[in-house]
Amino acid sequence: MLDASRRWRAQGHTVGLVPTMGALHAGHLSLIEAARAENDVVVVSIFVNPIQFGPGEDFARYPRDRAHDEGLLSGVGVDAVYRPRVEAMYPPGASTRVRVSGVADPLEGAARPGHFEGVATVVSKLFTAVEPDRAYFGQKDAQQAAVVRRLARDLDFPVEIRVGVTVREPDGLALSSRNAYLDPDERRSAVSLSAALRLASAAYAAGERRPEQLRKVLCGRLEAESLARVEYAQVVDPETFTPPGTLAVLAVRIGKTRLIDNHDLSKVFPG
Amino acid sequence: MLDASRRWRAQGHTVGLVPTMGALHAGHLSLIEAARAENDVVVVSIFVNPIQFGPGEDFARYPRDRAHDEGLLSGVGVDAVYRPRVEAMYPPGASTRVRVSGVADPLEGAARPGHFEGVATVVSKLFTAVEPDRAYFGQKDAQQAAVVRRLARDLDFPVEIRVGVTVREPDGLALSSRNAYLDPDERRSAVSLSAALRLASAAYAAGERRPEQLRKVLCGRLEAESLARVEYAQVVDPETFTPPGTLAVLAVRIGKTRLIDNHDLSKVFPG
Numbered sequence: 001m002l003d004a005s006r007r008w009r010a011q012g013h014t015v016g017l018v019p020t021m022g023a024l025h026a027g028h029l030s031l032i033e034a035a036r037a038e039n040d041v042v043v044v045s046i047f048v049n050p051i052q053f054g055p056g057e058d059f060a061r062y063p064r065d066r067a068h069d070e071g072l073l074s075g076v077g078v079d080a081v082y083r084p085r086v087e088a089m090y091p092p093g094a095s096t097r098v099r100v101s102g103v104a105d106p107l108e109g110a111a112r113p114g115h116f117e118g119v120a121t122v123v124s125k126l127f128t129a130v131e132p133d134r135a136y137f138g139q140k141d142a143q144q145a146a147v148v149r150r151l152a153r154d155l156d157f158p159v160e161i162r163v164g165v166t167v168r169e170p171d172g173l174a175l176s177s178r179n180a181y182l183d184p185d186e187r188r189s190a191v192s193l194s195a196a197l198r199l200a201s202a203a204y205a206a207g208e209r210r211p212e213q214l215r216k217v218l219c220g221r222l223e224a225e226s227l228a229r230v231e232y233a234q235v236v237d238p239e240t241f242t243p244p245g246t247l248a249v250l251a252v253r254i255g256k257t258r259l260i261d262n263h264d265l266s267k268v269f270p271g
Numbered sequence: 272m273l274d275a276s277r278r279w280r281a282q283g284h285t286v287g288l289v290p291t292m293g294a295l296h297a298g299h300l301s302l303i304e305a306a307r308a309e310n311d312v313v314v315v316s317i318f319v320n321p322i323q324f325g326p327g328e329d330f331a332r333y334p335r336d337r338a339h340d341e342g343l344l345s346g347v348g349v350d351a352v353y354r355p356r357v358e359a360m361y362p363p364g365a366s367t368r369v370r371v372s373g374v375a376d377p378l379e380g381a382a383r384p385g386h387f388e389g390v391a392t393v394v395s396k397l398f399t400a401v402e403p404d405r406a407y408f409g410q411k412d413a414q415q416a417a418v419v420r421r422l423a424r425d426l427d428f429p430v431e432i433r434v435g436v437t438v439r440e441p442d443g444l445a446l447s448s449r450n451a452y453l454d455p456d457e458r459r460s461a462v463s464l465s466a467a468l469r470l471a472s473a474a475y476a477a478g479e480r481r482p483e484q485l486r487k488v489l490c491g492r493l494e495a496e497s498l499a500r501v502e503y504a505q506v507v508d509p510e511t512f513t514p515p516g517t518l519a520v521l522a523v524r525i526g527k528t529r530l531i532d533n534h535d536l537s538k539v540f541p542g
Contacts, residue, residue, distance in 0.1 A: 002427075006280075009277075010281060093373070093421075094424070094425045095371055095373040095374070095425065096370070096372075096391070096421060096422050096425030096426055097369075098367060098368075098369050098370075098426070099367070099368050100366055100367045101366040101368070102366040103366070104366075121426075124395075124426055125425075125426055125427045128399075128426055128427040128428050128429070129427045150364075150366060150367060151367050154367030154396075155367055155369070155392075155395055155396055155399055156273075156399040156400045158273055158399070
């Protein structure tokens with residue numbers, strides 16, 4: 001991978017990297033389109049990274065469908081797909097981890113111990129293997145994007161971190177590979193996340209600024225769904241992921257499926 | 272730094288990096304010579320890395336003498352000196368650390384908590400800033416070299432780790448910037464480290480293989496010096512730094528100065 005990337009750069013080309021875990025959907029495609037527009041060469045990595053899943057999480061059943069992914073990618077002008085094997089990424093004896101403190105500690109970091117260490121480690125490895133000029137992450141995983149931005153800055157990776165807007169279903173549900181886990185009842189309940197964000201955004205637009213009131217709006221809508229169990233619902237600073245701020249962040253279990261979503265309340269909710 | 276390095280590589284040149292904390296001596300120069308012989312371009316970094324010093328260690332008084340270093344470097348054909356400022360390496364908010372487990376845990380890792388995390392973090396940053404083809408470390412810091420080798424492999428840095436033999440004073444004392452701390456009495460006592468390694472090597476050559484006996488030889492010689500206080504004296508595997516093995520590793524305080532040294536007992540002690 002690195003040889004190819006260095007050959008491209010030797011030819012004066014810029015390289016954009018879109019890191020994914022496969023199970024590609026329109027959210028990924030919009031990141032690929034952005035990478036396409038801003039770089040001469042686009043690399044998509046597909047790697048379900050075991051070390052970012054905790055024990056009891058969904059590593060084993062995470063959707064993997066190579067034919068589906070390749071079908072989607074064939075239409076969008078990707079120059080290379082980097083698909084390392086787990087044993088190549090973490091051979092016996094591998095023992096190095098990259099850890100980001102601060103922005104990686106609350107919310108997803110607290111709910112999923114070790115998750116961001118796994119993310120930071122694999123992203124560092126992707127950056128050294130691809131040496132991209134730009135790398136693309138989705139706003140749906142807002143805290144992840146902030147962790148990656150911190151990591152790139154702190155370890156001097158010469159890569160620009162670009163964040164693409166969340167792509168949503170017509171009813172507002174943020175696209176996620178994990179939506180595939182939802183049965184029809186759960187799928188209907190899952191709209192509560194985006195609906196809650198929309199309501200809080202409307203409250204903010206009407207002048208509400210009190211964090212506790214905004215949280216009440218979020219939780220009120222979420223708790224109206226019998227299948228939903230709120231893991232966190234906070235309004236935080238989009239850099240530090242601690243209050244106060246305007247970024248509403250949600251983690252909610254719908255049945256057994258854990259979904260996350262977020263929205264900057266100072267902006268109109270789309271759609 | 273990265274721009275320069277990428278320009279060199281674009282011209283087909285290979286780049287060798289010799290990371291140092293300054294206070295240069297003949298040990299560093301021998302690494303620079305090796306880099307000179309194996310690469311088209313040689314970069315020496317000089318950075319006294321605060322995060323690899325523990326509280327109460329010698330960060331503040333670590334020898335810094337820019338004129339001395341530049342004098343030495345001017346004679347040896349170095350293409351660039353990379354001398355980042357502390358505030359550029361660790362600006363406010365920087366919060367990412369690289370941690371190696373396993374090989375970094377015993378001995379120096381146990382004696383100096385956080386030391387190897389500081390080393391792994393700064394070396395990662397030097398690797399991303401310089402993108403060297405080869406990087407040079409001294410055998411005197413044997414465990415550090417093993418940690419760096421592990422880290423480079425684990426994070427996919429495309430760099431070959433080269434280790435240069437320990438350079439010694441005529442009486443056997445391994446060169447170290449910290450030797451400057453020693454007063455004349457301490458300087459005389461400091462020979463005990465290399466003397467102990469020489470004795471253990473002779474015992475090994477005479478057929479002694481029992482770890483406890485080899486340790487006894489090491490400690491016997493060290494404890495004969497009233498100014499010396501043994502921190503550890505072990506015979507370990509040179510990859511894992513745990514017993515059993517043939518690498519004798521020492522950490523000894525001579526007065527207030529902490530010195531380390533090591534030797535592979537299966538090889539003749541030099542001089």
